[in-house]
Each structure stands twice: as structure tokens, then as C-alpha cells.
Amino acid sequence: MTDLAVELDLPAAGPDEPNAIRIDSPLDGGLVGRVAKASRQDVAGAVATARGARALWAGAPAAERGAALRSAAAAIRDRAEDLARVNEAETGRPAADAKDGVLAGAGTLEQYAELGPVHRGRSLLGDPGATDLMVPEPRGVAAVLTPWNDPVAVACGLLGAALATGNTVVHKPSERCPHTGLLLGELITPYLPEGVLTCLAGDGEVGAWLAGSDGVDLIAHVGSTEAGRAIAGAAARTGAKVLLENGGNDPLLVDGDVDPAWAAEQAATGAFGNSGQICVAVERIYVHRALAGPFVEALTAEAERLGLLPLVDVPHREKVHGQVADAVAEGARLCAGGVVPEGPGARYPATVLADCAPGLAILREETFGPVAPVCVVDDFEAGLRAAGEDRYGLAATVLTRSMEHAQRAWRALPVGTVKVNAVFGGAPGGAAQPRGASGQGFGYGPELLDEMTTTKVVHVEPAP
Known part of the structure; x- marks a missing residue:
């Protein structure tokens, strides 16, 4: 089978690269591709770059951020067949089903392109001579860790909500579908300012480096309960906000x-x-x-x-x-x-x-x-x-x-x-919070915008 990393012009790893992620076909066992695994320095650099881009992206008008997401969604629709083919090659999911997931992901980006600009705070009824507000603001740098079973749809939900609300993002897709995740990143990043979205290939070790970084303000993870609890432990040390959708039974x-x-x-x-x-x-x-x-x-x-x-x-x-x-x-x-x-x-x-x-x-x-x-x-x-x-x-x-x-x-x-x-x-727009070992926080729907932001109270009154 063709090496997909080479075919898609993604960061491929050579046959002697010791830290490569190798994907073999779940359908026939043949080589799908080899992707270079991010180093600890790569992770640190990506987080630093995201921090450097925070002010620019947070200061962009919400409508401008929404327009970028709509353009990215259109690019994903244009390459839906390619994304589905890569998804099938890596995970075995039939291409027709995989394409449904890709189109669902594009639709989710479009949804957050519309919801982002209407996400709002509140005005408070204080002294009539003053102004009191509750204002949502982006949390900062979001680490987004996504699974292999529906890689485009799940990633687009978390990426869309994070980007629509002005966060910068470092995304690590599952090591079982790195080509799918990297290709998705290649389709979205041209519509964003430099540094707003970085995609890293890596396994659990790379995810741990990312989740444990002091420069990360928010961690959104969809995956196993064991990984989610390790992430929560890392966030307890750094103070990052954590969203988890983990195992189910x-x-x-x-x-x-x-x-x-x-x-x-x-x-x-x-x-x-x-x-x-x-x-x-x-x-x-x-x-x-x-x-x-x-x-x-x-x-x-x-x-x-x-x-x-x-x-x-x-x-x-x-x-x-x-x-x-x-x-x-x-x-x-x-x-x-x-x-x-x-x-x-x-x-x-x-x-x-x-x-x-x-x-x-x-x-x-x-x-x-x-x-x-x-x-x-x-x-x-x-x-x-x-x-x-x-x-x-x-x-x-x-x-x-x-x-x-x-x-x-x-x-x-x-x-x-x-x-x-x-x-x-x-119905569309529903949002649930998992319980127990299945995680915490809203993982989709309009309420995900609340999770991706933090609230500031503002009181303004005239000087004497």
C-alpha cells in the first residue's frame, strides 16, 4: 500500500526513524504510512507559538473568526473523499461511513461559525450610574486530544468551539490515525493566522507532555478513562481547565x-x-x-x-x-x-x-x-x-x-x-455532561462555548 504520509505531503518518517509512528492496514496488514512523532521540544515549541498568537486571535472580531471556520469547513467538504479514504486506510472504517463523519465535522465547524459571534455575556442591574457586565473571554491555549473512532467529527467539534471563542489550539490526534489528523490540520490552518492551530503527531507520551505543559490553559480530551484521569492529574498540577469525554459502558x-x-x-x-x-x-x-x-x-x-x-x-x-x-x-x-x-x-x-x-x-x-x-x-x-x-x-x-x-x-x-x-x-443542539468514570463537562452543543471561555465581571462608574 502507498505510504500516505508521502502521498499527502505530510511529515513522513524514514524507515530508520526510531520514533516513527507506523500504521499498518487493519484490512490487509500492509503498510499505510510512517509519521514522525513529535518530540518534547516540538510540544514546547507548539505551546509557545500558540501563546504568542493568543492576543491576535482573541482580539479578532467574532465574525472574522466565524468566517475563517466557514472557509475551513468548505475546504473539508471539498476534500471529504480524501479524508474518508485516509480514515478507512488507517482504522478500517468503511469509506462511506467515514465520509459521513467528515461531513458531520464540516457541519459542526459551520455550526460554531454561527454560534461563536452570538455567544454573549450579561449586563447586570447595579447602580443606575454605573455599568456592570459579565463578559466571556477565551481561556488561552487549548490542548485538544482526540480519538480514532470518529476522528474528523470529534476533532471539528472541539476545534470549532475553541477557535470560535478566540482560543489558540495545539491538537494531537490519536496515534492510530495520525494521517487523518494531520490532513485535517492541513485543511484548516490556511484560514487562520500563523500559530493559532498546530497539529502534532504522537502517542500517549506526547499527549502527556502536552497535557502537563504549564503553558496550556484548557485541556479537552476524548478517549479512554485511564488517559482522562492521567490528564486530570496533570491539570491539577498546572491549573488548566479540563473537559473529558471518556469511556462508556x-x-x-x-x-x-x-x-x-x-x-x-x-x-x-x-x-x-x-x-x-x-x-x-x-x-x-x-x-x-x-x-x-x-x-x-x-x-x-x-x-x-x-x-x-x-x-x-x-x-x-x-x-x-x-x-x-x-x-x-x-x-x-x-x-x-x-x-x-x-x-x-x-x-x-x-x-x-x-x-x-x-x-x-x-x-x-x-x-x-x-x-x-x-x-x-x-x-x-x-x-x-x-x-x-x-x-x-x-x-x-x-x-x-x-x-x-x-x-x-x-x-x-x-x-x-x-x-x-x-x-x-x-434533536440538534443538545449537550450532555457525562458522569462518573465517563468524564466531566459539556463536550458539544452551544454549552461547549461556555466551557471554552472564562467569565470576567466588569464594573464601570464615572470618576468624580
Whole structure:
């Protein structure tokens, strides 16, 4: 396979470069490309450059910042096919799905181009002879650390909000998709003043250097809980503001009054979409005993229809399969999938596990793969209790015909997002705060602009 770094004129690493990031195809195992890993000096230089550009960008009119984002969004739309192809080459995500993510990212930049200029403070009712204001100001330098599973859409959300509010940014995409992240940066930076956005390729070590820098004022991270907690620890030492969207272990609760075939379709969409590599994927299923038989049968048929699905790389497949094998060893019944295919690449079959006991690790930990573990519960109350007993708190889905059950569920479940009768979907502009091990702070929507800014109170009165 062609070396993408060379083809795209990105900072490629030579074959003997000791600190190169090498990407092998999750589809056929061939070389995708080698990217030079940023050094500690590169990180320090990028942060210093961003600090030097702060005053210029913060002082630019909000409408001017919005215009820059609209131009960047247009450039991304023009290169959507290229971004999708690179995304597929690095992570295995089918190009059509990857393009949807690219276009969603462009749309998000356009959204923040419009929202940025109307983000506002407040006037306060003090002494009539004085003026009192609450004014939002950019925080300064934002370190943005983004994941591989939807690299353009997620990055555009954080970059768009940070830039629209006048912050300068150092962006480190995941080391599993550095070509995608670097190409995205190449498309955005021409529309910004020098130093406003810098993109660095690197692994967790580079991310730690960036998060621990004294010159960073805000850290926005989407990724694993372990990395997020390390980032929070670093920020506690530097005083940086932290936004975290981290791991999830989202439950799906299937009530006893719904159509089991429809419920299985919903479960398959939630568990197998993007090969289960979605932050809000269905990770554990609690089904009413009255529906368990036909539900598992229908879900098994959905998994067998999908067959092999691409995972991001072989180490990730080993992690996913390890959780499946452990569950089977502890008594879960394998209904579909669960076998590592022969040959190169990192594909894994859509997998259904039935008869999962409540204490299984696969029900407690995020799998992030195409695995649907099913636990049978005696009634809705038991399912609701089990769904809520978890250290993660990202999202949850409830399938029920009972409005009473729906109302009780969304009030009781300790998560940032509750979806009733649809595993995905929702009105535009919503913004949720994850709970527990899933992170903290608004990560999208208009409220993200508040997170990206800090508020100054101003009191002005005439001199005597």
C-alpha cells in the first residue's frame, strides 16, 4: 500500500526513524504510512507559538473568526473523499461511513461559525450610574486530544468551539490515525493566522507532555478513562481547565412489552454500528425474561447477517476477543461470532453472548467492539437497577411501550444521555455532561462555548 504520509505531503518518517509512528492496514496488514512523532521540544515549541498568537486571535472580531471556520469547513467538504479514504486506510472504517463523519465535522465547524459571534455575556442591574457586565473571554491555549473512532467529527467539534471563542489550539490526534489528523490540520490552518492551530503527531507520551505543559490553559480530551484521569492529574498540577469525554459502558434495557424483533434490530444497531467502536455504543443488554428467547434468536440472526467487521488494529482485536473468551469461560453462551478469523488484518465477527451472569467482566468494563452481551432480568425494576449500577455514566437506552417506565428510567439512570425507543438520534443542539468514570463537562452543543471561555465581571462608574 502507498505510504500516505508521502502521498499527502505530510511529515513522513524514514524507515530508520526510531520514533516513527507506523500504521499498518487493519484490512490487509500492509503498510499505510510512517509519521514522525513529535518530540518534547516540538510540544514546547507548539505551546509557545500558540501563546504568542493568543492576543491576535482573541482580539479578532467574532465574525472574522466565524468566517475563517466557514472557509475551513468548505475546504473539508471539498476534500471529504480524501479524508474518508485516509480514515478507512488507517482504522478500517468503511469509506462511506467515514465520509459521513467528515461531513458531520464540516457541519459542526459551520455550526460554531454561527454560534461563536452570538455567544454573549450579561449586563447586570447595579447602580443606575454605573455599568456592570459579565463578559466571556477565551481561556488561552487549548490542548485538544482526540480519538480514532470518529476522528474528523470529534476533532471539528472541539476545534470549532475553541477557535470560535478566540482560543489558540495545539491538537494531537490519536496515534492510530495520525494521517487523518494531520490532513485535517492541513485543511484548516490556511484560514487562520500563523500559530493559532498546530497539529502534532504522537502517542500517549506526547499527549502527556502536552497535557502537563504549564503553558496550556484548557485541556479537552476524548478517549479512554485511564488517559482522562492521567490528564486530570496533570491539570491539577498546572491549573488548566479540563473537559473529558471518556469511556462508556452503556446499557440497553428491553422491557417485556416490546416487539422482540424490533428490539433486536435496535440492539444490533447500537452494539455493531461502526464495529461497536462508538463512544455511546450498546455495551450491555438487560432483557425481560418474557422476551429473552425470541430476542436472543433475532439478535443472533442480525449478528450472523453482518459477519466480519473491521476493527482498528490487531492489539484492539486481541483485547475485544480476550473479553469474549473470558466471558465464555465463566459461563456465558456464545450464540454468534466469537472466533478470530484467519489471515491478515484486524476483522472480528459480530458477536452475541447470552446467559451472562451479572458479575461478568464484560458487563462491567467497556469492550469497544462488536459484542452484545445479554443478561436476562425478571422484570423492569430489576433491569433498571442493573443498568444503573455501573461506574460509567455516558448514556443509556430504554425500549418500552410504557410511558410510566420511560419516565422512571430517564429520571433514575445516572448518565448524561438517556434515549427511549431509539439507540441513536436526538434533536440538534443538545449537550450532555457525562458522569462518573465517563468524564466531566459539556463536550458539544452551544454549552461547549461556555466551557471554552472564562467569565470576567466588569464594573464601570464615572470618576468624580
